[in-house]
Amino acid sequence: MLGLEYCKLTVMFILGVGDLVDFGWDFPYPSVRMPVMAGNIVATSQPLAAQAGIEMLWRGGNAVDAAIATAVALTVVEPTSNGIGGDAFAIVWDTKRLHGLNASGKSPAAWSFEYFSKKYSSMPMLGWDTVTVPGVVSSWVELSNRFGKLPFADLFEPAVRYAYDGFIVSPFTARRWELAADIYKDFPEFARAFLPGGKPPKAGERFEFKEQAKTLEMIAETKGEAFYRGVLAEKIVEHAKATGGMITEEDLALHEVEWVEPICIDYHGFTLHELPPNGQGIAALIALGILDRWDVRDYGVDTGDSLHLQIEAMKLAFADTYRYISDPRTMEVDFRELLSSEYLDMRSKLIDSKRAGDSTYGTPKPGGTVYLTVADRSGMMVSFIQSNFMGFGSGIVIPGTGISMQNRGHGFSLEKGHPNQVDGGKKPFHTIIPAFVTKNGLPVMSFGVMGGPMQPQGHVQVMLRVFDFHQNPQAACDAPRWRVLEGRKVAVEPGFKPEVLDDLKMRGHEIVVTDDFLMFGGAQAIYRLSDGYLGASDPRKDGQAVGF
Secondary structure, eight states: OHHHHHHHHHHHHHHOHHHHOOSOOOOOSOOOOOOEEESSEEEESSHHHHHHHHHHHHTTOOHHHHHHHHHHHHHHHOTTTOOTBSEEEEEEEOSSOEEEEEEOOOOOTTOOHHHHHHHOSSOOSSSGGGOOOOOHHHHHHHHHHHHOOSOGGGGGHHHHHHHHHOEEOOHHHHHHHHHHHHHTTTOHHHHHHHOGGGSOOOTTOEEOOHHHHHHHHHHHHHTTHHHHHSHHHHHHHHHHHHHTOOOOHHHHHTOOOEEEOOEEEEETTEEEEEOOTTBSHHHHHHHHHHHHTTOGGGGOTTOHHHHHHHHHHHHHHHHHHHHHOSOGGGOSBOGGGGGOHHHHHHHHTTOBTTBOOOOOOOOOOBOOOEEEEEEOTTSOEEEEEEEOSSTTOSSOEETTTTEEBOOGGGGSBOSTTOTTBOOTTOOOOBOOOOEEEEETTEEEEEEEEESTTHHHHHHHHHHIIIIISOOOHHHHHHSOOEEEOSTTEEEEOBTBOHHHHHHHHHTTOEEEEOOOTTTSOEEEEEEEETTEEEEEEOTTSSOEEEEO
């Protein structure tokens, strides 16, 4: 009898997942993940990628090695939010000080405002006219060169293994993949690469991509040279010439990463660090600076008074960010003036504690993304983010390589004279932002909240929950979120009390309650304890915090 049952089980597994799985992938009940406490931690949005990072720590690598391995693996196991053709940013605590890395790419030199203004009424979302030079590969190389311990090629081994042998697609990734199938239906190379049999893979199915595996091996063996000056660069340019793109060999070869000094603001004894423009991290700093003048701690967590002030501060911060932030070389003002005490005092006075206001920018003095965080026993911590921008990006996939090209060019403006006006050889306004918190010059928390314009809003909400309302980082990830939309519209997740939402409506906020999982991002965080770390991972994603 035992033998018969064993045979039945064996047959079931041979039949394959399509015949074996007889249940849905919905999770109808509220689920709170427990935080992970350990001396070494990786937290990201996909478990297999987190385990790739842990593998490097087990081998004797440091947090940077683990971060790179995790990032490379994410291009394979979560291609719906990032890829080899995207951009990246990082903040690194090297056990003594913070370092900022901007690995975003410029637009092709041949682009011009005249070309776009004649062809479009607004910046396009898909196709070659959205493709800027990818920077993610250069971020891996630069971080490894400066801080890594393990050989660069070793960091690619888990990702190459996942791509060659295949990996089982996780539920949230599958949902995004299904949405992408319709968005990119007019891009044949995308379909060939990412829609096996003409369909997106479902949760629980295996997906393999040997072409991407070979590309990653080539990047690993040449330390990125193949991508910017070698065989892969030639394939990118060849496909561009054949299908209407303007990117050239020179555009790729001239790409450089920038080491930058993070910008920051003090908030109730803690310091939030973000990267300077061309990113939107400054929006979180402006909002916190405004809220510091109201001291939302006095109003309590998740109350109408507290949420109203947060929403109004965020609207003002976004108004300034969208008006002034661009490639630093074309900004009209010194961005530091947006964080001056005088300016923040003035902006905070625009908030009416009883009524919702409109988003208006001020006048200072002249002057779907994946996130991961890693911390190791030595004290090194990494806050890292990479993205193709909107899902798979532009829809452009380089034949035979698995390289999906980003659509960051959509972040430019077609408003003539705007500092973020589209042009050639210029970095666009960027949404992806890593964050880091210190206290008295020492590390406290590395975190991020992926998700377009949700990111600085998420940073503000996590900061308040952890440091004003003393919620643990996992609770801060689990908590319902709000998101400023346009005008006085505010999207909120289910979970806020009905009387609180009624309070906000009475103040003039147009509340939209939605459980759309794409709206509210996904947080990952590592908090430093007296001896080790606490890792937290957002339940809105497939991910996990894992450690040892």
